[in-house]
Structures are given as C-alpha cells and as structure tokens.
Amino acid sequence: MLEVKDLNVSYGGIKAVKDISFNVPKGEVVTLIGANGAGKSSTLRSIVGLVKAESGSILLKGEELRGVPTEQIVTKGITLVPEGRRVFPDMTVAENLKIGAYMRKDSLDEDLNWVYDLFPRLKERSWQLAGTLSGGEQQMLAIGRALMSRPEIIMMDEPSLGLAPIVVRGVFDIIREINKQGVTILLVEQNANMALKAANLGYVMETGRITLSGTGAELLENEAVKAAYLGKAKK
Amino acid sequence: MKKQTKIIWNVGLILGLLLVLFILEQVFPSGSMLFTVLKKGAIYALVAVSMNLLNGFTGLFSLGQAGFMLLGAYTYGILTIPVESRASVYQYFDGGIVQFAIPVPLALIAGGIVAAIFAYLIGLPVLRLKSDYLAIATLGFAEIIRAVFQWDKLGPLTNGSNLLRNFPAFKSVLYPFIVAGICIAIIVMLINSTYGRAFKAIRDDEIAAEAMGINLAHHKRLAFVISSFFAGISGGLLAMYQTTIQASMFKSAMTYEILLIVVIGGIGSVTGSCISSFLFIACSEWWLRFLDNDNLYIGSFHVPLLRAGFRKVVFAVIIMCVVLFYRKGIMGEKEFSIEGIANFFRRKFKKEKVTEGGASK
Amino acid sequence: MSTENVLKVENITMQFGGVIAVDNMNLEINKGEIVSLIGPNGAGKTTAFNVITGVYAPSNGAIYYKGNKIVQNHPQGKMKKLYRGENPAMYESHRVLAPTPDKITCLGIARTFQNIRLFKSQTVFDNILIAKHMLRTSNVFTATFHLNGKEEARMREESERLLEIVGLTDVRNELATSLPYGKQRRLEIARALATKPELLLLDEPAAGMNPQETLELTEFIDEIRKKFDLTVFMIEHHMDLVMEISDRIYVLDFGKPIAEGTPEEIRNNPKVIEAYLGGADDE
Amino acid sequence: SGGSSDSSSASTDASATDGNVVKIGVYEPASGDNGAGGKQETLGIQYANHVTPTVEIGGTEYTVQLDIVDNESSNDKGPSAAATLVSDKVSVVLGSYGSGVSIAASDVFKEAGIPAIGVTCTNPQVTEGNTHYFRICFLDPFQGTVHANFASEKFGAKKAYVLTKLGDDYSTGLGYYFTQAFEALGGEVVAETFQEGNSDFTSYITTAKKSGAEVVFAPSSTEAAALIIEQAAAQGLEVPILSTDTWDSNVILNAAKGKNLDIYVTTFYQEGANPEFDAGIKDWINSDSTAKANNGGDDTVSGLTVMGYDAYYTALEALKAAGSTDPAAVNEALWNVDYTGVTGHITFNETGDANRDTAYIKQANTETGAWEFVAEQSVSK
C-alpha cells in the first residue's frame, strides 16, 4: 500500500531522517516507535509533503508522492493526524469535520454520520468551538476530521500525546475500530507498549534510522526494545 | 596576542580611511557629489547602526527613529543658532526665547540626551508591547513628536512649523566621519560587552533570557534609550549636513528608509548597515541621477524612457531585487573584517587557484 | 514556616480563564533534596514551575524561598469573579508579590525548559556567558568601555570551567542549536548552573534521551548536585530516572497533588497507578 | 549600475560636446506637492532657452545648457539636488518654486559661490542675510498686504478665514503677513493649518462656513488648491476665496470650471498683456507634447511660466555683464542687472530682491474656465 524507500530528510544542516525504508501493507496497523527526536514525525511529514524529502521515494499504491504538493497528496487517499491535534480552535466541531472533507465534492452526510457513529461525543458537541474541547475530545475530533476525507490510509502522529491514560486507552480502541472498518493505519507513538500491542507490524527508529522491525508481538518481547522503550529493563 | 593584532589592524584601517578622505578632500573640488554622498552616508550609517542595535541586536521592532532624529536635530539647531541670527530665523516669534548658543559638540551631545530622555519616557509604556504592535506604537510616537514640534504655541522654542537655519554646518567631510565613527565604535563596544550579549539573548529568546536573570524591562529600555541617544546625535549631524531643518522632514518615510538600509545591509550586522547606507545614499542621490535626464545620448542613440522620475523607478526595482535575492541582506549576520577577507581569499585560493577576485559582494 | 525548607509552595492555584491548571498545590522541598514532580500530561506540572519561577503570577497562594516570602497573590480584577479554586479570601489582605522571572533567578532559583530554549544564534560558550550577566557588578558604561576587564575575565574563566565540568569544552564554539539533543539538554542545565543557583528546577530533562543517555543524565544530575551543593526539583516522565534519583516524589493530577512520598511508596500507590503509571495494561 | 562622478555631467545634450557651453542650473520641483508649479516655471525657462539658446559672453558665443534637477518639493531632498548642480559646475541657478526648498538649498549654493535667482519664491527669508540669492518676484509681505487690502476694500470683509499649510514657508509666511495687514485694518482672522499629504478639506471648509468669515484666504500649492476648491464647491461655500501667485495655474481653472465659486488670485502677469509673447509660447507649448503635459494639458499661460521666462533672461544679462562664466563674476554682475522682461522692469535692491510693487488680481471665470483681469494693485511701502 505505502512503500518508503531510502528516505532522507534534513533541516538545514541537521539530518533528521537517514535512509529509512519500510512499508505499510493494506489493511494493517503499522507502528513506528522511537525516542523523542528520532525522526518519526519528520518521516510522516515528509510522506504528506509538509517537509521536502531530500532523496528516496515514497510510493502510494505504486504512485510516487515525492515532490507532489501536500494538498494533492491528501486527495490520493492518504492523510495525517498531526502531532498535537491541531484542530482549528475557533471553528465549531461540525466545521472542523467539514473542512476535513474540503477537497471532496460529493455529499458529506454519510461520512458525517459515520464519524458521529464512531465518536458519539462529537455529535453531542457539534456546535461547540473546537478550542474549548478537552484534550481527549480534540484528539477524537482530529481523527474524525482526518476520516472525513475517506482515506485509505491514515497516519497518526502521537495520538496519545497529552492525554490521560484512560483516554489513551479509548483512542487505541478507536484505532482498532477504524482498522476493522478497512482503513490502513500508520501509527507513531511514544507509548510503545500500547502501540505495539495494537500493531501488526512495528518499526523502531533511533536517531533517524530504523534499527529494528518485526511484528508487534515480536518487538514486545525483544530485550532491546524492552530496555529502551518499555521501561522494563530493571524489573 | 591575537586580539591585539586585530585591534591594531582595525585602528590602522580606520586611520587609513580618514587619511584617504583627507586626501580626497584636497584633490576633489569641494562641490563634488562624492562629498555630499559621503557626508550623508556617514550620518545614515550612524542612525542605521543605532536602529540595528534595537531591531537587529535586541529584537525590538521599533519604527521611531525619525522622531528621535527630529529631537536631536531640533535640539542641535535651537542651541547653536548664533544669537544675532535668531531674530531673522524666528521672524514670526520675535526671535524666540532661547537667546544663547553653545558649542557644536556640546549641542550634538545635548541632542542625543534629549532624544534619550524622550525615549526613556516613551519606553515606559510602549516597550511592553510586542513585535508589530511595538512598531506601530513607536511610529505613532514619532508622528506625535512631529506634530508637537510643528505646534504654533511652541513657536518661540521650535519656530513652529518653519525652518530652523543658520546654525553651524560641516566644514569638512571628516567631521561627520569622525563623529559617526566614534559613535559607531561605542555601539560596537557595547554590543561586544556583557550588555550586548544580554541584548542578543533577549532577541533570541525573551523567556530564556529572563530565566537567566536578565531584567527584560530594564535591558529593553536600556537598548531603546541608547539607540535613541545615537539617533539623536545623528539627527544633529543631519541638521549640520542639511543646513536647515524642519519637523516635516522627519516623516515615517525616513524611518522606512533607515529600516531598508538596515535590512539590506543585514539585520544584526554593523558593517552591513554602514556599507548599505553608503550604497543606498549613493544610489538614491548620485549614481542614478543621469536617469532623470530626458536627453541622454550614448553616442547618437537617444536612450528611451528616461525622464524625471525614472531614477526612482529604477532605484525601487533595485531595492526589490536586493530584497528578493539577498534575503538576509548583503552581509547577513556577519561582519566585514580583515580576518573575514583573509579567510575568504585563503579559501578561494585553496579551492580554485585560478579564479581570483571579482567575487566580492 | 521552617527555615530548613528551601522552597515552600503554599495553596498555589493557577487558573487560566476557566481552566484551573494548578489547584491548591502545597509542597515543601528541603535543602539538598532531589524532589520529583510527576503526573499525566496537562496535569499542571510545567505551570507549577512557571508560577515558582515568576513566569506567571499565581491566581492565589504564596511561595517561600529559604523562609522568605517571594511570591504571593490573590484573585483580583477579572479573576475575582472567575476564580473557582480554593481559599479565595486567604491572601486577600496580604501584599501582592509578583516578581518577574529574572528577580527569582537572582534569588538563586534557576530552571530549564520543557521545550529547549537555548539562545539559537549564539555559540555554546556564549550561551553560558550570557547567564553570567546576572552576576555583573559593572554598569553599562564601564562594560561598554571595557573598564570591567577583571570581571569580564572572571566571567569567561568561570564559564570555561563550567563547560569543562559538563563536558562541552570540545564544542564550545559550535552554534548551540547544532548540538545533538542530549548535549543541548546538558547545555541548558549548564546554562542554568552558570547563574549559581541553590535550587535548580528541571523540566523534563530526560525528554528526548534514549535509555543510555538517561542513565548518564542520572549520574550527571547527581554529580552536579554534589559539586554545586544544589537542591533539585524536577519534572520527569522517565520513571527509571525518577525512581532512581528522587528522595521524594509529588504526583499531580488535574492540578491537584494526589500523592507524596518516597519512590517506593509512590510506585505502589494505587491512586498513582490508576492516574499515571498505568494499571493492568502495563504489566 | 555604472556611472561615477561624471555620470551626472553626462546629463548633457548631444550638442554639448561642441563649442563653448555655459550651464544654467534649474533647481525646481518636478514631483511632490509643488511639482505642478515647478514644472510650469521650468517650462518658461525651457521656452526662453528654446528662443535664445546661445549667449555672447566676453565676445565668445556660448551655448546655454539647462541643467534641470528635481528637488522633489522637499526640504531634505533639495540640498542633494542642489549639490548635483554644484558638482555639475553651473554658473548660475534659477529657482525654486517654493520658498522652503530655496532656503534649504541656499547654503549649498553659498558655499559653492554660485548665485541663484529665485523665480517665484516670495518668502523674505530666501534672500535675507545673504549675497548670493536674488529673486525677480515680489515678496510675501507685499502680496499678503495686497490681499488684505483687497478683501477689505472690495468685499468690506471684517472677518477672514486663513488656511495655510503647516511647515510650508511660503504658505505660512503669506498667512502671517495677510493676518498682520488684515488685523491692522481692523479685521478679525480665523486661522487653521493643514498637514502635508492631507486630502480631506471637508472639515476646514465646514469651519470656514461656521466661522462666519466673509473671505477665505488660502495660499497653498496647486495640489491642495484643487482639493480645497472641490470641497468648497461640494459644501456650497458662498464667500470669495482669495489666493496667491501659486494659484495662477490652469489646474485651478480646471478644478473650478463649472462650479459656483468666487476665486481671486494675485499674480505677476496677466495673459494678453504681451500678445506677441503669448502667441509664441502657446505655439511652442502646442508643438511639444511633453511641454503641454507639463502645463497641465492645455496652453493657458501661467504667471509662473512667464516669470521663469524672465528669470532666464535675467541670468543671461548677468552672464553678459560678467563677461565670464565664473559664478563669482556672475554673482557680482547680478547686483547691477537692469532688464525689462515680459512681466515688467527688473532691478535688484540691496537684499537681492526685485524692486517690484505691482501685482495683478485675476478672477477665475468658472463658466469659460479662463482668468479675467480684475485689478492692478500696489501698496505704498
């Protein structure tokens, strides 16, 4: 579905992503874990063209995405839930959802209902300004907004960021639910434990490189991963 | 050791420059445009550096420079017009109320001090504002000062909206160079002192600077007052250069001009500001003037399009090009220095021994 | 008001509009201790730091440093109507004390930031040197005309020494932002140390560090604490670091302290497990 | 950009290279608030140069070359423009329209030892206290007094509204002298000022109406004049508007055409006084599109243009008398110039001012869009 080959990203002199390759098979949940600053967000952002990849290729269903402007990439069936939610604070929940379907010309009602079904909370709050939502609700809105474009593949950058553990669990439930409905998911998480449990496939990133990969279960058992990301080395 | 050689080099360079000026003055006729440009360039260099101290080194976006120059210019003018000329200058105000004159250097310093006092008072309320809001507030203050100085009721002091004139002017091109040079040197020394470092810290990150124990309000005010002091002095010099002054000269357009010079020279580069002010003045007042002449012939070819005003169009286009193609200005944040040049050539030589010169920006 | 407290936070409430970020917080830190503040994201930890360091004036409450009241406020102005925290009347009759952050730093409380805030355009060395500005005795004239040669030399020498201690001498002329993440963190701590603090506040110092670096950081903090005779107050999510180094831990949730105790007590506190450490999922 | 010190002296005609050349500097505004007036003055100079392109100095035939610079109506740009003339080594300077810029450049010329002949800069300060600035026009104290007398004699006015431009020596000076004279006649003055760049004269006209003034005296540039006229008409101002030599321009005629206003101006010259000259210059203007544009698009001859014309010949007289192109000699010679031009007899008194004591008052005919002669006024000094 999505195939990344030898991707490089740098900011000025700083190399954030170095020669990474991975792929995301259709219908799966794939996770990318790694420390702060490892280059996970940079990877996702370069896939949707928010930062320019220096070299390498990004293929979506065989089609090259590198060099295509962001607003066109997102019409091809891939979307990103950005780090830190980034909802439009002075728009209502409903408007935020509508803007998620900005580039679509067909009727929105069906999708709106789909999102409202997934997140009944949003339906209750459809007239509230997004800026006044709680963190967890904002995260739901951000995911819902991304779903409005009817993506085949959705990338989420740290959806659990800034959320209470209970809300985090809720978010992961939703991720599984969306996936069940046929959406492919690429998940970037700090919360490696939960991410790996939810994922079919996992990659570990360290200072710009992918150092490990395997199924979620394999990685969960990997000693290095345990030591570095699961905080279990000492126990 | 190394520091000492650097100082010697710089002092040598400055003395050399003054010597060249001195010789130039002996060689060229005094009416030459060269001197007009050099004089005005030196004055603008000073005010540009003082603005750079604020905008470039302290990160305070202020647009009040013209106002402080006005204060300096008026203070200078009011204090130096010879007593015997006052009756004719203040013709509508019975000779004005100031009936003494003080020596030129004192008056220049007084101009700086008056500007600094005003800056202190203005700074109390407005320095709390951020970025664009600070800019527009300082611009506003400059406009208010201008209006106040045009006020009839202050006429006995300011001559209302009329010209002040007959005060001492430059005799030699060396004068503005020496005064501006000393002032710029002081600013550079300030920038290199611990206070200068604090200013730069504020520019880079106010919150972190404050967490490092740097009192924001105090340091911002300090930068503002010092910058205005030198703007005031340059205002006095401008008065000397122009031989007449009037509040209506010090419009916001003047501030924009200075800002252009600062940005074109490179925000945060003192030498950039100096170089660009000479280039700017030379371009706007001298080199391009031939474009205004509608019968310019090259050989027997009548150059088309030329007529009054074309010079300014070309000038504006040049500015646009510089802004679009040199985003960080001519010098960026770097400084022009002997070392820099030496390094530049050393690198050049190492890399490609054949190509030489011509590439200096 | 015992004098052995280096820091005492009393009934601090911080309310932004309708959001109560810190809710009636009380805590004490004794000399020489390393105390950690943990809690879920958005619990108000950074806000608490900001109140202590003068970035925000609290909506209500008081703070004491070495027995002296340094911060005090009560709901006033618009906040008077809006205030929903506790003890609204408690400090009403008291004097408002709201020093700016630089005053607090001058008292001897230094801090680092959650999102690294180095002086971007300055070299590593200059970043430290800037922090020495606070300790100057020269005024703007003497400094400009370089009449403070001795002091300047001392500032430089001290900065140099500090760089050596934190192991950044080899990169002293690099731009601060060009350093790798871990070293930037270290530099930020060194810069805070340059102000010669007695109390050091660290906001997530290990964020962005891998386990190895975290380990090094643990040692580093311990080392500087001893060398500079510091008291450390730290926000951190890395439990390894927290549990290893802390003498005591406070846990904050929704702005309220929900637990306080030794690492061992905290590790086994069911409330903390539920709100922060994570329950069954984790094991 | 190429060019060096000699690029500005490259501002020459093709003919400049052959034979002897004497340069006359023209220091006039071509832009800014006084651009229109400056251009009309320059026009007269250019026409004179067209009619008489050569002069015999000390027995040699010299080609006269005009070196025209734009002082941008601005006191701070002016000195640089003047410095250009100095570095071009002109023998004498003509100009400028606008007293402020003339005063501002005065020292530049003085230092270079170059004499200047003001054309229509009427403020006393231009020539006061120096020996290098001359002028061929009358002065503001005179002109202001003429208006004060006219207002009180013709309209029996007891109250006048005076509108001047802030920071404009010309305008401020006239306002001052008018007020002095008018108050001496027992009148009362309501004075207001407007700022440079102001385009909204609504409230001024409102105040003028409200004040109950019986005349409005508004010495100002033509730029402001058009706006004042427009607003006065829009608000139905009924009292007459008096103004000065700057308003003697077709800009005013065009603005006033078809409006119900009473406009009087003082000027140096009344069209028709010298039919031969009129015909010549109109011919020239009509044959040269640039000239026509600079004259505001038609061939009405402004007093300013005629003064420019006379100034040129005054300069030639001085050159001839000096017998040399040396500025110092020209300066010396100027004191004794005696020349009868289109606008009358020109000699200079001890301050360098022309001995003139006559002004013409004209009224704008708003139906035909032409000036109509009203009176010839002089005051006893």
Added chain:
Amino acid sequence: MEWINQNLPYLMAGISVGGQYALIAIGYTMVYGILRLINFAHGDIFMVAGLIMVYAMTVMPIYVAIPLMIILTVLLGFLVERVAYKPLRSAPRMSIMISAIGVSYLLQNLALYVTGGLSQQYPPIPWLSDTITVFGATTKRVTVITPVLTIILVLALVALIKYTKIGMAMRAASRDFETSQLMGIKINSVISMTFIIGSFLAAIGSMLFFTNYTGVTPTAGAMPGLKAFVAAVFGGIGSIPGAVIGAFIIGICENIIKGLGWTTFSDAFTFALLIVVLIAKPTGLFGEKVIDKV
C-alpha cells in the same frame, strides 16, 4: 438645531472617511491575519486604483471604466503577492516586510514617473459626485453613500468568510498553514484570494475616496493607507469587525478634532488614541492575546 447644522458636516465627514478607511483597513487586516505581514503596499494599490480610473475615463465610458478599474486593481494586488511576497514565504518576517516597503516605493515611483508628479483630477462620477443637502448641510452624495456601502460590503464579506467554503478555507489558513494543507486546502490560492478581496475593497474604497477628494497624487495612498493600518491595529489586527470599528472611530475622532480647531494634532491624535488603546489592550480592541507557552 443651529448647532447641529453647523457641526453635522464634521460628523458626516467623519463617518464617511471612516467608511473609506474601513474598506482599506480590511485589506490590511486580512493579509495580516493570514500572512502576519503588514502589507505596506496596500495604500499604494489604493492610489493606483485611483490613477487607473483617471486614465480609463479619458478613453472610455464610465460603465466600462469602473469594471476595468476594479479588474486591473485586483490583478495588481494578485501580482504583487505572487512576485514580491510568495518567493519570500519561508524567509524571515523582516524581509517580507521590507519587500512590502519596496513594492510601496515602486508603485509610488511608477506613479510619479507616469503622471510626471502632477496631481491628476479624479473624474466626477455621475450621481455619486452630485451635491446634495442633508439636514441643511451641503455635501456630495458619496459622503452619505460611503458608510452604507461600506457596511453592506463588510456584511457580505463576513458572510463570505463565515458561510462559504473558501471562507472556511481562509479561516483555517489564517490559523495554521500546515494543517490546512493537510485538509487539501491550496494555501496559495487562499492567499491570492485574500489579496484579491483586499484589492477589490481598496478599488471600491478608492472610488469613494477620490470622488470626495479629487486629487490623485503618487503619495495619495500613503496617508489613508497609514490611517487605515492604524485602524486595523486599533481594532486588533487580524479581526475584520475590529478593523471596521477602528476605522469608524478614527475617522470620526479625526474630524471632531479638526472641528475643534486642533488641526495640527488631528493625525497625532489618531496615534495617541492608538497608543492609549494598545497600552490598555496590547493587541487592540478585538485582537487575540498571544500566549507564549513556556
């Protein structure tokens, strides 16, 4: 009654000028809202609109000239953005602002070159230029029309921004470029649209303005531009209602000050008012607080 008759013109002029400032101020505030750029050239675009009208009316009938003027002005606004601002989108803020000052210089000097520095008489526009009498005060019809037209246009604009898709995109883009792009919004089109709307309003504003104050000079845009900008800051730059209210307040105050005879200080007063407002509310009347999250 007598008093009202005498002072009504000041108020009317104030409201009318306020309306004209408002139309210009919106251009400033919209561009600022989206690009954080003080578009110094906006006042000059307003001036160029005036000049285009002057020249257009000499060769064509009014019903062609007005649409043509509007189209050319809009085109100019569009081009300025594309040529002078778009290449600098990732450059430091200061350079893009300097670019704006450069454009302003260029437009003024081009106008100077083309007009030869002479003030151009704005052609009378039938009906608008007619003199009418309101409560005994004589004035041009445009004085009365301006505020009405301004309010209609502003309401239309607010509706556009609030209820249309492009309006939604503009609101989104003014908040967050990146996320907007993720939604499939073409940032460049949105920015162009902003300039187009701003220039359109400036074109209308110029027609109203110059019908009243008929001299078009190269610097004719500078002062109204500055005032409108002050109005935008006054109302809280970025806020459209703020800009409109700010513009009316400034227009009215300025004329009242003149009416009181303090003409020397009419401009200074505007700035003094601005500074007082900024000191009380550092981001203007309706501006949002910017919070430095530590």
